[in-house]
Amino acid sequence: MAKKNRILGGAGEKVLLTGNEAIARGCLEAGVVVATAYPGTPATTILEKLGDVATELGFHAEFSVNEAVAFEVSAGAAMSGVRSLMATKMLGVNLIADPLTVISVTGVRGGLVIITADDPQQFSSQNAEDTRFFGMLAKVPVLEPVDGQEAKDMTRYAFELSEELELPVFLRITPRICHSSFPIELGEIHPPKRNGKFLRDPKRFVMISTFSRPRQKILNEKIAKAGIIADTNPWNRTFNFQNGRAVDDNKAYNTFGIIASGMTFPYVEEVLEVTKVNARVLKLATTYPLPQNLVTEFLREMDQVLIVEENDGVTELLTRALAQRKRLNVRIMGKDEGLIPMSGELNPDLVGDALEKLFGVQFREELTEPYIKAEKELVSQRVPALCSGCPHRASYYSIKEALRRKGMGGSIMGDRGCYNQGAYAPLEGIDSCICMGASIAMASGISHSGTNEPVLSVIGDGTFFHSGIPSLLNAVHNRSNIVSLIFDNSITAMTGHQVNPGTGVNLMGVHTGNANLKKIVEACGVERVQVINAFDTKRLIDAVMEEIDQPGPSVIISRSPCALVVERNVRQRKLKMYRAEVDLDKCIGCKVCMKKIGCPAFGWGDDPKPHLEILPHCNGCGLCVEMCPFGAISVPEKREGALGISVKPREVRE
Amino acid sequence: MNIILSGVGGNGVVLTTRIIAEAAVMEGINVRVGEVHGLAMRGGTVVSHLRLGHDAKGVLIPQRMGDMMLSFEPLEAIRQLKLLKRGAKVIINNDPYIGVDAHLGLSRYPDICRVLEQIQETQDLVDVPATHLAVEAGGVVMTNVVMLGTLSASRELPIRREVLLEAIKSRVPPHTIDKNIVAFELGEKAFQEWESSRACQVKQ
Numbered sequence: 001m002a003k004k005n006r007i008l009g010g011a012g013e014k015v016l017l018t019g020n021e022a023i024a025r026g027c028l029e030a031g032v033v034v035a036t037a038y039p040g041t042p043a044t045t046i047l048e049k050l051g052d053v054a055t056e057l058g059f060h061a062e063f064s065v066n067e068a069v070a071f072e073v074s075a076g077a078a079m080s081g082v083r084s085l086m087a088t089k090m091l092g093v094n095l096i097a098d099p100l101t102v103i104s105v106t107g108v109r110g111g112l113v114i115i116t117a118d119d120p121q122q123f124s125s126q127n128a129e130d131t132r133f134f135g136m137l138a139k140v141p142v143l144e145p146v147d148g149q150e151a152k153d154m155t156r157y158a159f160e161l162s163e164e165l166e167l168p169v170f171l172r173i174t175p176r177i178c179h180s181s182f183p184i185e186l187g188e189i190h191p192p193k194r195n196g197k198f199l200r201d202p203k204r205f206v207m208i209s210t211f212s213r214p215r216q217k218i219l220n221e222k223i224a225k226a227g228i229i230a231d232t233n234p235w236n237r238t239f240n241f242q243n244g245r246a247v248d249d250n251k252a253y254n255t256f257g258i259i260a261s262g263m264t265f266p267y268v269e270e271v272l273e274v275t276k277v278n279a280r281v282l283k284l285a286t287t288y289p290l291p292q293n294l295v296t297e298f299l300r301e302m303d304q305v306l307i308v309e310e311n312d313g314v315t316e317l318l319t320r321a322l323a324q325r326k327r328l329n330v331r332i333m334g335k336d337e338g339l340i341p342m343s344g345e346l347n348p349d350l351v352g353d354a355l356e357k358l359f360g361v362q363f364r365e366e367l368t369e370p371y372i373k374a375e376k377e378l379v380s381q382r383v384p385a386l387c388s389g390c391p392h393r394a395s396y397y398s399i400k401e402a403l404r405r406k407g408m409g410g411s412i413m414g415d416r417g418c419y420n421q422g423a424y425a426p427l428e429g430i431d432s433c434i435c436m437g438a439s440i441a442m443a444s445g446i447s448h449s450g451t452n453e454p455v456l457s458v459i460g461d462g463t464f465f466h467s468g469i470p471s472l473l474n475a476v477h478n479r480s481n482i483v484s485l486i487f488d489n490s491i492t493a494m495t496g497h498q499v500n501p502g503t504g505v506n507l508m509g510v511h512t513g514n515a516n517l518k519k520i521v522e523a524c525g526v527e528r529v530q531v532i533n534a535f536d537t538k539r540l541i542d543a544v545m546e547e548i549d550q551p552g553p554s555v556i557i558s559r560s561p562c563a564l565v566v567e568r569n570v571r572q573r574k575l576k577m578y579r580a581e582v583d584l585d586k587c588i589g590c591k592v593c594m595k596k597i598g599c600p601a602f603g604w605g606d607d608p609k610p611h612l613e614i615l616p617h618c619n620g621c622g623l624c625v626e627m628c629p630f631g632a633i634s635v636p637e638k639r640e641g642a643l644g645i646s647v648k649p650r651e652v653r654e
Numbered sequence: 655m656n657i658i659l660s661g662v663g664g665n666g667v668v669l670t671t672r673i674i675a676e677a678a679v680m681e682g683i684n685v686r687v688g689e690v691h692g693l694a695m696r697g698g699t700v701v702s703h704l705r706l707g708h709d710a711k712g713v714l715i716p717q718r719m720g721d722m723m724l725s726f727e728p729l730e731a732i733r734q735l736k737l738l739k740r741g742a743k744v745i746i747n748n749d750p751y752i753g754v755d756a757h758l759g760l761s762r763y764p765d766i767c768r769v770l771e772q773i774q775e776t777q778d779l780v781d782v783p784a785t786h787l788a789v790e791a792g793g794v795v796m797t798n799v800v801m802l803g804t805l806s807a808s809r810e811l812p813i814r815r816e817v818l819l820e821a822i823k824s825r826v827p828p829h830t831i832d833k834n835i836v837a838f839e840l841g842e843k844a845f846q847e848w849e850s851s852r853a854c855q856v857k858q
């Protein structure tokens with residue numbers, strides 16, 4: 001691979017960067033000293049990119065154990081006077097709420113910027129929450145870029161704003177920023193000034209109630225000041241659209257207005273260009289607090305204003321409140337009136353639909369008969385699956401087989417990770433997925449509910465470190481009768497193979513030793529712990545059956561590296577990749593193998609008679625060999641030493 | 655110009671989009687790339703929206719505004735069909751990926767001929783055996799480069815051949831450059847063959 005690192009391009013150069021890369025570059029231009037994150041799609045690559053250059057440029061970058069820890073690490077650095085970043089997907093903001101709502105009270109010294117990636121379309125999230133509410137909750141300003149260039153420039157500015165207000169600042173993005181690419185003009189990289197020093201100031205940093213109470217007033221003043229600063233924020237702009245053309249003037253000759261909040265502006269722009277609806281548009285970059293004067297002046301001249309925003313109607317809510325307070329007679333429309341959808345991401349077509357309802361203009365090109373027919377008759381959703389050779393498949397097979405043999409039903413509380421794909425048929429290996437770390441505690445709750453069925457839980461190594469440990473301690477302390485399985489692939493796979501404390505190497509590439517999962521479990525007080533190779537189905541089935549009969553919590557660590565990591569190692573070390581083979585004389589085409597484990601490397605052939613076919617991406621894990629009742633499947637050599645292949649995340653990353 | 659690239663995880667949709675986008679930047683063309691790629695696993699639907707030209711602002715192509723499509727998998731082309739203008743060119747790798755879910759009846763994979771016919775009903779279809787050609791060139795992984803060759807030969811892109819090749823070279827492992835050029839040329843040839851076969855049909 002060509003390894004020229006694009007985020008290190010020279011000032012003035014124009015390069016193609018993803019939004020996440022642009023934000024990473026913005027951090028370099030701001031001279032960030034400490035950058036932290038916990039992986040979470042779509043924000044993950046920000047820290048990966050920073051991790052790639054941290055040693056070279058001389059700053060600290062880490063994947064922390066969870067988001068709360070990440071935020072506290074960054075906050076500590078910012079309190080010591082240096083610029084500090086924390087990046088997360090929006091769900092991680094739930095975890096930082098506790099420290100955030102206090103650190104807004106203490107304030108910071110060096111700039112502290114929190115990148116939060118919301119996911120309105122739920123491409124990869126369990127909910128579609130709107131982080132702006134956390135801005136309001138903690139009284140922390142929220143900035144929103146519309147493209148990669150703004151994402152980079154606003155990141156740099158966010159540090160300045162944070163220092164001016166001595167308050168953390170949110171930069172809110174969505175997958176359409178993170179994973180989209182834009183040509184970006186680069187600025188100057190500023191070397192990190194690693195000269196932090198924590199200056200004692202108990203009345204500011206010791207937030208016992210006597211010290212905290214007086215600081216509420218300071219916080220309220222700060223957020224009011226943020227509203228005034230927002231009035232002159234250069235990314236808040238008003239345009240008039242006349243006959244499909246944007247005029248960047250300040251005159252108010254249109255009485256229909258649109259507030260394009262956050263990244264919806266390009267959609268609004270495109271729709272106005274095509275439909276030629278005349279409108280005055282406020283492109284809003286500071287979504288909390290609202291730029292009071294700017295919005296008031298905008299509303300004053302309008303009869304009707306459409307608010308275009310993704311996720312919840314936060315701008316709508318704040319605008320209505322402002323209009324009421326200023327006694328402005330303007331009709332404010334958006335989600336409440338059903339013009340803008342309440343959920344899901346926006347796109348030009350949906351913005352066009354709103355204008356169609358208002359003015360009868362048409363933006364969306366109609367779908368004619370053949371297109372409708374093609375969609376209706378031919379399109380079917382693909383069912384996601386674990387990769388071929390994934391150790392989780394072997395673990396699920398064994399758990400379900402153990403429960404089947406026991407014949408007593410049972411529930412399996414799941415967690416969050418690649419193993420979620422095991423929820424689909426045919427494995428159907430989990431009965432819940434709520435949030436990271438919920439599995440063990442929820443299983444405990446069920447076990448105390450009076451059920452007489454076995455209660456199991458499944459959690460990955462990454463998620464166990466993130467938030468599973470307290471639940472396991474709790475299960476021991478309160479004697480829950482559960483069997484907890486830890487699927488240990490020694491990496492945080494789902495988000496794209498990031499390091500975690502079990503991996504042995506950190507983001508900076510430093511070997512810091514593997515956290516010993518078994519010892520941690522034992523130290524929690526669990527008496528019955530065993531470590532089993534995930535592909536040793538016989539032992540795993542026996543172990544699960546045995547542990548179900550034991551009172552109290554027990555833990556089974558089912559261990560084998562992620563198949564993609566194995567594949568990459570095999571490739572890099574030029575080892576041979578063995579694939580399964582089907583004996584056509586023995587295969588009777590019964591599909592039992594498919595029905596049991598549904599591996600995506602299974603294909604189907606009809607010549608000369610229906611039979612299993614093994615697709616080229618098989619990596620020879622050998623699980624299917626045991627599935628065939630007729631012994632039709634074999635692997636020339638069962639992948640030896642799958643456990644012995646060390647995981648080298650720095651090479652593994654794309 | 656609006657281009658849709660579609661396929662399943664593992665096809666290289668994201669990389670291919672990036673290559674075209676980088677070539678466009680080298681040509682001084684403004685670009686926007688909108689991508690959706692899910693999680694680490696393979697086999698799921700992947701689509702990217704590539705917009706070229708000074709008017710490219712938002713990252714999403716509105717319904718029926720696509721000028722062409724490059725699809726690495728037939729069913730995935732159908733899935734994105736509603737993004738295309740009528741008559742827009744669709745370059746397709748005619749190698750279906752039928753997941754185990756379809757074999758188990760959990761989802762449906764339609765008859766491949768039916769898929770191609772359906773596309774042909776509204777679009778200008780160029781179907782290419784890209785997987786086979788890639789194997790011929792030295793490996794399945796070069797399927798996307800074959801497709802890029804076909805795309806380049808179709809003259810739909812405002813990007814010169816050398817520039818596209820340059821972008822490919824900067825993205826593939828150096829020791830595979832020669833093989834990749836072979837793959838690219840096979841893709842070009844596939845287009846020329848398609849064109850001449852169409853010319854015959856027209857004459858008839």
Ligand SMILES: Cc1ncc(C[n+]2csc(CCOP(=O)(O)OP(=O)(O)O)c2C)c(N)n1
Pocket residue numbers: 038039040041067089091092095125126416417418419436459460461462463464487489491492493494495
């Ligand atoms: C609070 C929160 N942070 C981050 C994520 C994103 N996320 C989903 S699964 C996962 C980690 C999974 O790692 P692990 O438990 O090791 O399982 P694996 O994918 O390796 O099987 C992460 C970080 C999330 N869903 N919620």
Ligand code: SF4
Pocket residue numbers: 385386387388389390391392418419421489493494562563564565694695
């Ligand atoms: S990425 Fe790894 S852990 Fe995730 S499904 Fe694939 S093999 Fe399993």
